Each structure stands twice: as C-alpha cells, then as structure tokens.
Amino acid sequence: MDKLRDFLKSWPGRILLILCLSPLALLGIESYFHSGVDPNQIAQVGDASVSLNEYQSAVNNRRSEILENLEDASLLNEDVLHEQVLRGLVDRALLEQQAKKLGMTVSDDTINRLLREEAIFKDENGNFSNDLFATFLRQRGMTKDQLFAEFRNQLSLDQLNASIVGTAIYPMKAINQLIDLQLESRKVWLHRFNWQDYQQQVTVNDADVKAYYEANKKSLKSPAMVDLAYIELTPEMIKVNEVTQQEIDAQYQSFKQELGLSDDRQISQILLTGSDAKARADAIKARLDKGESFAALAKAESDDPSGESGGAIGQFNPAVFGGDAAAVEQALSGLKVNQASKPVKTQFGYQIFMVTSEGSSQVPSLASVRDEMVKRTKAYKQQTLFADKVTAINDLAADGFGIEDIASQENVPLKRIKNYQQDNNTSALSQPAVIKQAFDEFVIQDQSVTTAIDTGKSTVWVQPSRYRPAKTLSLTEATVKITQVLKQQKASALALKAAKDMAAKIKTEADINKQGISFQALGDTNRQSPLLSDKERSLAFSQPAPKNGVAAMASQTEMGATLIVGDAIKTQQQSQLSAIEKAQTAAIIRDNLGQDQLQDYLEYLRVIHKVEVNDANMASAQGR
Template sequence: MLQKLRDKTSGWIATAVLGLLIVPFAFVGVNEYMGGGSDSTVAKVEAPPAWWHSAPHWWPLSMLWQHEEVTQEEFRAGFEQARQQQRQALGDNFDPRDFETLDNKLKVLDQLVDRKVLQLAAKRAGIQVSDAAVRKTIAEEPAFQVDGKFDPARYTQMLATQTPALTPVQFQKDQRDRLQLALIPQGIADSGFATSKELDRLIRLLGETRDITIAALPPAPADDTPVTDAQIKAWYDGHAADFKQGESVTLEYVDVDGATLANTAAPADEAALRKRYEDEKSRFMSPEQRLASHILVAVPAGADAATQKAAEQKAATLAAQARQPGADFAALAKANSDDAGSKAGGGDLSWVAHDGTMVKPFEDALFAMQAGQISDPVKTDFGYHVLQLREIRPGHGKSFEEVRDELAREQAEADGERAYNDLAGRLVNEVLKNPTALGPAAKAVGLPVQRIGPFSRATASGIAANPAVLRAAFSDALVQDGTASDPIEVGPKHSVVIRVLQHTPEQAQPLAQVRDAVIAAIRADRSAKAAEAAADAILARIAKGETLKDIATADKLQSGELPGVPRGAPMPSPEINAAVFSVQKPAAGKVTAGKARMETGAYAVFVVSKVNEGDLSKITPEERMGLQQQVMQMEGGTAVDAFVAALRKQYRITRREDQL
C-alpha cells in the first residue's frame, strides 16, 4: 500500500502541486513565526502592491501588500476620547450603559479605519512634507507664541509639560504625520464650489415662510378599558426586551487614595533642597536664543554637481552683497530667497534656540557667529543658506531663593507619590498571595474592605460609575473567575482593587412580576393610537372639503392662524415646524394638511395655505459670501467622504470585533 501511495505521488505533476501548496504555507508560517503567533490589532487596512493595483483580494501573497493597523491601544484611546466628549455633551444625562454598545464601538473603529485609509493613500501617493512646512506650522501655533511671535523657550516648556513629555524631534514627527494625513483630504475639500443658481435656490429655501392655520387637539383620555390575559400575554411576548432585568454585580473593593494618606516623611531640609537645585539647575535656565534671518538658495533633491555648484556660487554672491556697507539684508531676502515661509518677512526666522528646531548644520553655523555677522553659504538638505545674526539673547537662570518653594512643593509631592506607590505595591503583593479574597490583603496594609451593589450598568454609582471600574466589574475574567482585579486607576494617585462577589446575568422578569407594567404599556399604546386616530379623522374631513377653522369651531378646539412661519424656527414647536415644512406646497387656491405629535402625546392638525419664498434682495453680499463658504465646505466634506468610501472599496479592510 505504501509503495502504491509513493508511486501515485511521484512525478512532475505531483511536484508542481506540492510546490504551489508550499508557497502560501511558507508565507503563513514565516508571518506566524515573526509575529509570535499573537495579534493585538482590532483592524487592518491593506492595499495591493504599487506595481499591481488591481491585485484581487484573494491573492495569497498578502504579506507583499502595504498595510496600516489599528491597535487595541489606539482603539481604547479613541473610544475613551469619544466617551469623554459624550459625557461633556450630555452632562448628568450621560448613561455609561447606553454608550458601551457595539454600535458606538464600531463607529469609533470606523473613524480610526478611515484615518488609516488616508494614511495609506498618502504614503502610496508619495506625499512628503518638507521641514520648512513643519517649522512654519509649529511657528504659527498660538500656544508657542509670546507677543505674537514664536518663542523657543515657551515651545520647549509646553512640550515638556505634555503627558508623556515630548521632545522637539518627536513633536515635529507628529506634526509631519498630521500634515501628511491632511494634505489629500484638504485638497479635495478645497475643491468644493457652489454656483450662483445653487445659491439662489438655497436662499429661497432657507428664507421660505409658510402661512398656516393650526388646531390643537386635546390629549386622549386615559384608557381604563379592561385588558384581557391574552392581550397581556401577547404584549409581554412581543416586547420581551422592555421587561428584562439588567445584568448586575456586587463588588468588594479596596480603595487606595493618595489624597487621604498621611505624609509621614520629614520635610526636606535646606541642604537637600540645595542639592536638588544644583542637580536640576538646567531646569531653571532659559537657553540662549539668537535673532536670525536667512536667504535660501534651494537645491532640488538629487541635483547634479553643476547645479549644486551654481547654487553655492549664487549664495556666496548674495553673502558678499549683504556685507556691503548700507546693504539691506531683508530686501535681498525678499528678492532672492527660495524659502516661501520667511521670504515675505525679509528672511526673518525670529528667535532660534539651539534645541533641534532647525537642522543641525544651520544651528551649528548660527551659534558659531557673532552678532551682526553675515555667514558664508551654509549647506543643508534644502540648499545653501546665507545667515544674518541680528541679536543674541543670553540664557539666564533663577536663583535658589526664587525656586525654593517650588522645589519644596515638588519634594512633598514626590514623597506623597512614593508613599502611594509603596502602599499600592504592597497591596498588590498581598493580593497575589490570595487573589480570591481581599480581606487578608487589606488587613495586611491597614485599609478597609468596602462593598457596593448590587448594581447594573445603568444604576452604577460612586466608585462603580467610573468607566474603567464599570468595564472591569462586568468583564468575563472577573465575573467567571471570582479573582481580584489589577489596580484600576480612577484618578491621580487614586486606584481601586475590586472583586466580584455576586453576579446576576440579564434575564427576563416573570410576567407575574411585571404584569402591572405590561398593562400600563398596553393602555398607553391605546391612548396614543386614539390620539392619532382623532387627528386622522380631522384630516379626512379636510380632504372632503371642510375648513380647519370650521372644524375647530364646531369641535371647540383651540386654534389660530400663523402667517409667515419661518423654516427651522421652534414655533409653534420644533415638532410642528418640522411637520409643516415636510408637506407638499399647496396648489393654487388649495391647502395642504398635516399632523404633528407633540411632546405631551397630543396631536396638532394644520393646513398650509401659502408658501413664501426667501427674498434674494434681502441678502447682503457678505451674507451671500458666508453662505457660499458654508456650501463649499459641505460640498468639500461630502467629496472627502466619497473619496474615503471609494478607497475603502479598493482596499482590503479586516475588523476584529472580538478584540473590541
């Protein structure tokens, strides 16, 4: 048998088949080996190789495709940012349970995927952002300016205060990536336009008013008719989701709050503070700055030797002219510089620090000059620069006495941080000894075990309302294992360790328990239908030729005429206004009728007797220009959305909802 099998799998056909099978398995194996067999991405955007744009999605050599990934860390950061925005927008009405839905998670994920799609498109288009563009963006940022001008000291100080702190090189990279990402969508958005006829039509629509007659119907009387058992059972079965008891948990937790810890450390003495001052003296020094201007003679990347030589000679000639008595360096820069960012200002670069803001050859040359000096040509990746050093601002520092209170405060904060970290660390060590109970660990570190619950996602309060605590409390790991959590940070120097004591899954409440609620829902539905039926009956009478005014008089309804109701105004109410402008324009001599349900549940019936278009002559040129800009922005935004949607169809996008 083995010999027959060997005979059947011999020959060039079998060899070819095996070869074809080996290729994809080899790539899969290499990828698995290099990636360690784990994948923390929640989405991946892949594009075919640049040399085969039409490669099919099923092509096995996907490792040759270009790709961008959305990591779990990126998703968590994006989702938390969306959560905070929603919390700020809704205030006390914010419901963590309503936000923690798959739809919201997928919405955030799609936004991140769109960003990766644009990043990939920018890279495939070969978009590059110059150093000059990055410098210009940073220099124009108001946060880095003092008296309207870029201030290097403020720039470095602002970066140092970020969490985590950023170096100028890191920040420049972030800005370069942002500019690269924004270039294509900005170009598309700027292409939006609006014709004069479009604006005229929009002005007529936006300025439209309608003459209406309206009658308010009284609320339908409360329904008190009997509800049968069969109706109750049918409603309960058809609206089962309305009568479910939400998932709930009961927690025990240990609260480690640095604000409540007694600071037992002795105050730092003068010697310790002075030593720290000497060790960190550079913190209190502002760097030397130089007020500079330059003229750039640009050299294209990859230029030949002759082109570079010509640029160097031109720069040398400009340097010689700038050194002539009475020469105007600013005028020379305006006439000859290739740096679009500084040319109009006569080559002014404002104050420059030796901190990497400029490229190294530029900074090295500038900080080797004397005030008033004109440099020889300085070569960088952009070409040749002629530098003018106009003024030197020496660095200066604060004395120990000036910063003593700041040092003492920092020392106290450091001691408090150390005490908090020590206590939190000891608690974790004790918990690891017995992760199925918090009592022994809490007793060992002198903290109480507290209890909260039962609560659901909707009813969480106190420490449980913190999003991170709420997420952990209902996580499968804590619910199923019954073990203590890792420390959960709920604020600065404030964390909790929790353990689920009891878990009750979401479940349907028995009909007997919610019977009264079901009856109330049935009767409320009957009342709502009765109110709508009353409004429909009036609409039927209008269709047969009765006027709303006569109907209101006969039925003793509150009514009135409202001429010139403007579009979008909250009058008579937002709901009625929306309904009024949703009905068709009436034919000559006719009316168009409609109805609107109000917040009270009652209905209003109205008729539109006349439509008045917006008056073009009342729009000023400034208002027309502003409207045109808004339309162009909307058109541009729609075009960007369409562009991204088209790219998403071309690229291969994989989402891992199980990782959210």
C-alpha cells in the same frame, strides 16, 4: 516658534503632524509603517498587513488624544476605541494599495520643492539651510529617505482622497433652496397632549400582552446582572495634618523652578573651621554688626581660599552645599545688600554670608510665600500618599485578597450595589470603564477584585458575585413591562386622535382660542427654535397655510402628541447669506457628500481586497 507654527499649517507640516499625532485620521493613521509582513499581525489586508505593534501604538496614541479632551476618563469606551482604530488602519491599508495600483505617486522634485518653500528650513537670508533640515530630521529620529517615503505615501493618498471626495456634486440651486429653508419662519401656537392624561381610558388584556410578547420575544430580555461590592478612594480621603520643614523647602525649590526663577544675587562668605569655629564665628559676627568690613574680615579670618578676594563666591549654588542647602538658603532669605547673615553650621564648618549685589530675578522669599508652600506641600503629600494607597490596594487585589479584607486592612468604607446591570445602568457606578471591568469574563469567573479603575472623580475597585447572564424573559416576567408599553401606545393613540380632531376645527387664527385649551404662543419661530423638539420642528413647517388662514398640524411625539398651528411661512430675505458665505456652505455640504462617497469606495475596496482579522491577537491586544 512662529516659524514652526507656520510650518505646521503648511501642506508638508500638516502631513508630518498627521503622521506623528493623528493615528485615527482616515488618511493619516499611525506614524510609520513597517515594510514586509509582521508575523505578529492583527489583520491581513490584501497584500499588506497591520502589525500588532502598529495597532497597539495607534490605540495608545488615539487614547491619549481622547483623554486630553475628556474630563471623565471612565467615559472612554475601550471596545469602541479598539474597533475604530482597527477600521482606520484597515482603511488606510486599502487606500495605500489602491493608490499604488492607480499609479498615484509624487516625485522627489515635488517633495524637494515643497520643503524648500518652508520657512522653518530657511536661514536668516531666506535661503534653504541643510543644517536646519538636518537638525529637523535628527530631532525626529528620521533619515531623509524615510521622510521622503512618508511624504510620498501621504501625498499619494491625498491625491486619491481628492479624486473621490472632491468629485461630490450638489447643485448651487439646491444649496440656495436649503439655505432658504433655514431662513423660513412663521408664527406658531403649540399645545402638547400628554399620553399619561389618557391612560385611564385604555385597558390592556391578556391577549394583548401575549400577542406583543410573541412578536417581540427576542428583544424582551433581562439584563446581565451581578451583585457588586466595591471600595472608592479619593485624594480628599487622605488626611494630611503635618508637614516637615524639609518637605516645605522641597516644594519651595520646585515652585521656583516652575516659575523659572533662580537666586542670582552675588554673595560672599567667611568660613571658620576647627574646634573653636563657632566661637570665632560669633566673634566675627559681632564685629560685623559693629560695622567692620566684611571683605577685610574675610581676607583676615576666613579659612577658605575665597577670603583672598574678600570672600566672593558668585551666585548661590544649592548643589555646593548638598544637604545643608536649605539651611544656607534660609540664612540668605530676606537679606539685603551688604547685610550679613547669622553663622550657619554646614558640613564645611561655620559660615557667615553677605549679599553683595542684587540679581536680575526677584525671587520671593520662603517667608513671603510660606502659607502657599504649606498648602502646596500638603496637597503634594496627599497625592503621594493617595498613590501609595492605590498601589497597596492593587497589590492586595493581585495577591488574591477579597474586597472585604482589603477594605478592612486599608480602612476604606465597603459599599455594595445589588442587581448591578450591564445594560441601562443608572447606578452610582454607571461609567463604561467600571461596567466593563465588573462584567469581565475572568473577573466574574474568579470573583476577584479588579485593579484600580479611574472614574474621573474617584478610583474604585469592584468585586462581582452572583453573576446572572442576560436571558429571554418569560411571559410572566415580561407582563408588567409589556403592559406599561401597551398602555403608553394606546394612550398615545388617543392623544393623537384628540390632537387631530382639534386640528380639524382650526381654520383661522380666531379658532385657536375657541378650543377650550390653552395654547402656547411662540411668536415668530424658525427651524432652529430650541422651544421645539426635532420632531416638532419638522412638523411646524410641514404644511403651508391657506390664504387668510392657518395650518393646524398634529403628530405623535415622545410625550404623546403635539398640535401645532402656524400662519403663512415667511423667508427672511434681509438675512440672506453673502456670496462668500454661500460658497463656504456649499463646500461643507459637498465635503460631507464626498466623505459619504469615500466610505462607499472603501466598502468596494473591502470587497475586492480580502481582509482577515486575527481575532486571537485582537483579544490579546485588548487585554482579554
């Protein structure tokens, strides 16, 4: 495992990992590309094509990656996901063609050398092992030629990438200046002027409203809306009061498998068959309780061939006993070495067991973990019943039942939301996945019930009605909204004027306390202070302070206006980064610039290579 981990950190390993696991990495999207033109293509990119299968595979892989790190699955925006995947696949196709055009390739000798250096392919003597290499290929369903072709393709793309990203220039002098800026600090005093404190001083007349409406008519729209009826289901809504012994036994077996535990105690048996089997078993058990030898009784009385060897049958194997396994395991539970069980009726007859030696695994008995297994069984049963109910509701929705009928039949509360908005939705169902389904063209047209939608916290089904598309508001409809906007604008302007007037009166630190308002003293503040907004942080260091004085700065902000007073700007020389840290910072900055250059280069490639997207196949792939 360590070798594999090290391999994945190496260049070949990273390449393979990119090919297999990262369908949206710009230079490693989608595992294996098919040669030739697929008639079911999503896009034609110059001389290459992006196939429907390739696109769908990349979407599924990327979705899985996102969901692994996303607690609420409903927050995944499918439209953005599809858009990003398509762009990534097109970008890769563009770069592949350009790499070939520029003659960027890698020889077999280079690939051989890289592979031979990998520890995962070396034997105990440190030599390259063809057997290990063959096993590696077999496990991944690849041939050597396929692996070499993918490596060659990826390394060629790496060369092209490096030739673009690696050429970004950002002088060290500029980097030092940027670092110094982050180390600057000054004493700061702050006062915020809230626009709401000035709204009584402003008036908005009809002419103002009309002028604003005419200038902004296109953006003044009512959101698309529906009335939404929905049902919501969670596992906790499924009540599980009783569980059977058989269900508990099944969870106990699963519990042991998860822990990698097995009952490896050595056991022996005495088997009694025939019409008098029970009576004989009871009599033998009584003799055992009096101290007679189990092995001797097995040899003399057992009807099983194992009696010849004292009844020894090795480790307990549940498969041997079929449906009786739970009863046998219950009889063995808690037995100590050389202790005989009570007679157990099985498909073979009546059996008495004895543990002859302890195994290496200490398997907890069912009795010792029974409470935990009962909870586990109830949880499992709850999830199973929940899944069954989800399936049942999906079936009813597919059969055309309305949401009210489904709620009644499945005994689930029916809920409603009036004026459910497509944009700026703040309702109880504001998740993108729900909004997408509620405003799906076919769902709205048929007024049908959607399939199950996972919101992360629950599963919901929605049925929209009374669809009202987005439309431009009339002047009358928009008046209230425009009036509020204009009031805020005018009040904010008054707040800014008050802030600037006060700033003009502050020349020294002593002037701060003469203004008749309270300032918040923030003390030494740097450009990363969480006490300031982004706009305020920029304002706080926008002006130097005069000698023996302070700088008073005012600016309009989201809440109205802010007045900031600052003394002389100081640079914390003692906190300067080391040479290594500066070099790392420079590398990050240059890499970011390089990525910008790469995007510019891709835009250039889009101009010289014709890119055509098959909209019909795209819509089909997105389930539209």
